[in-house]
Amino acid sequence: MKFSTKQIIVIIIVIVIVLFVVLAIAIGRKPIVQKEITLTIWGVNDSQEVLKSVFEDFQKKYPKIKIEYTKFDEADYETSLINALAANKGPDIFMFHRSWLGKHKDKILAFDKTKISLTKLRELFPSVIEQDFSDGQNIYALPLYIDTLATIYNKDIFDATAIAIPPTTWQEFKILIPRLRKIDPKTSAILRAAGAIGGSKTSIHNASEILNLIMMQANLSFPKNASEQLSFPLESEELLSFYVEFANPKSLVYTWNDGFSQGSLETFSNEEVAIIFDYQDNLKILKKKNPYLDIGVSSMLQFDLDKPINFANYWGLVISNKSKNPAAAQSFILNLALNETNSRKYSQLSGRPPALRKLI
Structure with a gap:
């Protein structure tokens, strides 16, 4: 069978295309390294x-x-x-x-x-x-x-105080504080804290992150220049005092102070606090310190559950x-x-x- 010049050219073009495709596939499958x-x-x-x-x-x-x-x-x-x-x-x-x-x-x-x-x-x-x-x-x-901040709680303490589920909002947490904490009636010393919050870095290693999160959740607007004022969706007095009131002995939600100098993780492992707000990565530290702890983990507390905001690390x-x-x-x-x-x-x-x- 004889081919015309035009047919021969077409055949050559097809062969070239096939070879090009095969070569491209081979190159695409080429390993990223040829030597060790x-x-x-x-x-x-x-x-x-x-x-x-x-x-x-x-x-x-x-x-x-x-x-x-x-x-x-x-x-x-x-x-x-x-x-x-x-x-x-x-x-x-x-x-x-x-x-x-x-x-x-x-x-x-x-x-x-x-x-x-x-x-x-x-x-x-x-x-x-x-x-x-x-x-x-x-x-x-x-x-x-x-990893994000979470509500880490002691299940045994919750069971002992007949609290079935952990709080989901800051308001719920405030309501539960009197049930979770233990205070010496004679000295007013905190025998068991409801939550590790309100203190400085001396007693809470991630205090600044918790405070920053509260500011973020409250939608705090920082001024762009000295002539502008801070604006607060929440009442300013409530927001500014919100964090420290947990460490104020005169407050109804008093539950912590820097006297817990061993730190929030150590205090939790010793079952001297019901709740800490920390990263899940630290769960292994808690379990290593006290393998018998029955630990629960829940979402971080919010002001508005419809608009959750958290701090990542x-x-x-x-x-x-x-x-x-x-x-x-x-x-x-x-x-x-x-x-x-x-x-x-x-x-x-x-x-x-x-x-x-x-x-x-």
């Missing part, structure tokens, strides 16, 4: 044991990538990290606090927009992630969890701009933060609330 490399990761709080299983999942997909993880104490972490990056001895990937983008953005790389876009970020995570980890154009970090993973393997680092973070199975596994092992919307 090591990804170094620095973090806080999480032990090697917690992350081991999710590391293994990644290494099954990319057997030529070795993972080396180093855990730091949170108190020393930022200084150690900055010094290491300045000396070109930092990690490929590191944990990045939600408050760091403004001061450490120059040390990290943005994610490839074709891998994770702002639209996809909004679909996968709560809005706080975009607020903290994006500059409006690029995404710089992805979270493994989102969490870390994300970022790619160092000094990394020699940024593509592999990006693949690792995406595999861990966006994969539902890995995210669920991390949440179960770490005991922290998940970040993905589908798992919340």
Whole structure:
């Protein structure tokens, strides 16, 4: 069978197109690394044991990538990290606090927009992630969890005082205070506090965050310049005295003072306070201090249940701009933060609330 010149040209074009498609597919399936490399990761709080299983999942997909993880104490972490990056001895990937983008953005790389876009970020995570980890154009970090303040209560104390469910609003909490607290009738000393609130950082390690949350919930409007005045949707006197009245001996809701110098976590573990307002991440500390505690966890108290507002504290993973393997680092973070199975596994092992919307 003879082909005309035109038919031969068409056949050649078809063959070229087929070869191009096959080549494109082959390139698309090309692994992110052709030689063995090591990804170094620095973090806080999480032990090697917690992350081991999710590391293994990644290494099954990319057997030529070795993972080396180093855990730091949170108190020393930022200084150690900055010094290491300045000396070109930092990690490929590191944990990045939600408050760091403004001061450490120059040390990290943005994610490839074709891998994770702002639209996809909004679909996968709560809005706080975009607020903290994006500059409006690029995404710089992805979270493994989102921890928020919660109402942590002693179930045994609630049972003993015939309180079936924890309070959901600040007003409900105020009403329950006389039932939950114990006061020495002779000395007026607090034998058991209803809640750890009203004190300074001396007795409540996260006092400033609780106070900030109260301000946020009250929709406090701060002045833009000296000529403007503060505006309060709630009565100003009530708002300004709201926090400290819990530590005022003359108040009907008096339930705390800085005499609890061992701190709110220690006081709770000793069953000397019925409620603390803290992050769920600290549950493991409480259980370690007192394994026999019957602990309940409920949503953080609100002024308005129809408009809940909470305070978040969490870390994300970022790619160092000094990394020699940024593509592999990006693949690792995406595999861990966006994969539902890995995210669920991390949440179960770490005991922290998940970040993905589908798992919340």
